[in-house]
Amino acid sequence: MDMPFSLPSAYALESARSWGRTQGLTLTPIGRARGRREFLCFRPGFYVALGHVDHAEPSREVYRSGDFIKLHFRLEGESFVGQPGAPAAQTVSAMSVSTLLQPPGLAKEEFFASEVRERSVTLCCSRSFLTQELGLSGEALSGPFGTFVRGEPQRFEFMRFPLDAVQHGISLALLGDSQGDAFRGLYAESKAFELLHTFLTRRFDDAATDSTGGRARERLATVRRYIDANLHEPLEMRQLARRFGFSESHLARRFREAFxxxxxxxxxxxRLARARTLVESGRLSISQIAAEAGYGHAANFSTAFKRQFGMTPQGARKAARQAH
Structure with a gap:
């Protein structure tokens, strides 16, 4: 098998598999950490890394540089990222999205403290993939993707953004149990493209410069942030529209257009994405989580959960325990 991946230090190869053109590797940590890192390469210049690791003691991972921009979705756990030997490091926190640019020849190192449970999804895109496969141009792209497409980065660059509920749900789907899925490559590639699309479209939206549209988009982004922070509360269209200065019909139409x-x-x-995190943590009963997610009956919650994730809450909790 070719090795298109930038693989971490302190890990050993456990298995390799292919689904047609999709190449997959599973690595397990050396030392006291438990879990695995999975790497799936869908096509030249586009791959995803999935992290399910419990760090029992402080650990350090080093990744060699490649001609990629890395887009990292962190669901759980905190780490510190920087260059080997450099004094400063950037914090990668839970429920965040970060972009990383590495100049050719420079490695990345990442530190984890003890007793950290990490769950993450990292998309890696080469310049040729973005320009030739997707048809993107440096003039059309802003932010780190624009910098990367226009030429090789000259310095180590790291930017952070909030992880939204849609990105959280897609990341959970990618991290889900896939044993025995004969179409794993197809499913994972579709989700990886979906995740990349959410980031690119929302960054385009944030970068728009017209004043009237820009103000409306910022109000909509504020609505979304309010929803994400108040999922446990009753949310009504009338209340949201009044709170943020929209009519109900205008809010409904603009929210759908934007997101x-x-x-x-x-x-x-x-709510279901947050509920899955609570289910897999094992700290609350299923009935308590159903109430947190706004369901009056646990049976209705279980039905909705299975429709969204393809398994019952009990099945998701069992799979999480087996994985760790």
Whole structure:
């Protein structure tokens, strides 16, 4: 098998597999950490790394540089990222998205403290993949993707953004148990493209410069942040519209245009994504989580959960325990 991946130090190869053109590797940590890192290469210049690791003691991982921009979605755990030997490091926190640019020849090192449970998804895109496969141009792209497409980065660059509920849900789907799935490569590639699309479209939206549209988009982004922070509360269209200065019909229409799905479909997905995190943590009962997610009956919650994730809450909790 070719090795298109930038693999971490302190890990050993456990298995390799292919699904057609998709190449997959699974690595397990050396030392007291438990879990695994999975690497799936879908096509030249586009791959994803999936992290399910419990760090029992402080650890350090080093990744060699490649001609990639890395887009990292961190669901759980905190780490510190920088250059080997450099004094400063950037914090990667839970529920965040970060972009990383590495100049050719410079490695990245990442530190984890003890007793840290890390769950993460990292998309890696080469310049040729972005320009030739996707047809993107440096003039059309802003931010770190624009910098990368226009030429080789000259310094180590790291930027952070909040992880939203849609990105959280897609990341959970990628991290889900896939043993025995004969179409794993197809499913994972579709989700990886979906995740990349959410980031690119929202960064384009944030970068728009017209004043009227820009103000409306910022108000919509504020609505979304409020929803994400208040999923445990009753949320009504009338209350949200009044709070943020929209009419109900205008809020419904603009939210769907901006984020690609109806407002209360977004709310439902966000609540289920948060519920899955609670289910897998094992700290609350299923009935308590159902109430947190806004369901009056645990049976209705289980039905919605299975429809969204393809397994019951009990099945998701069992799979999480087996994985760790």
């Amino acid at each position: 690609g799905l109806p407002l209360f479909e977004y709310v439902g997905q966000a």
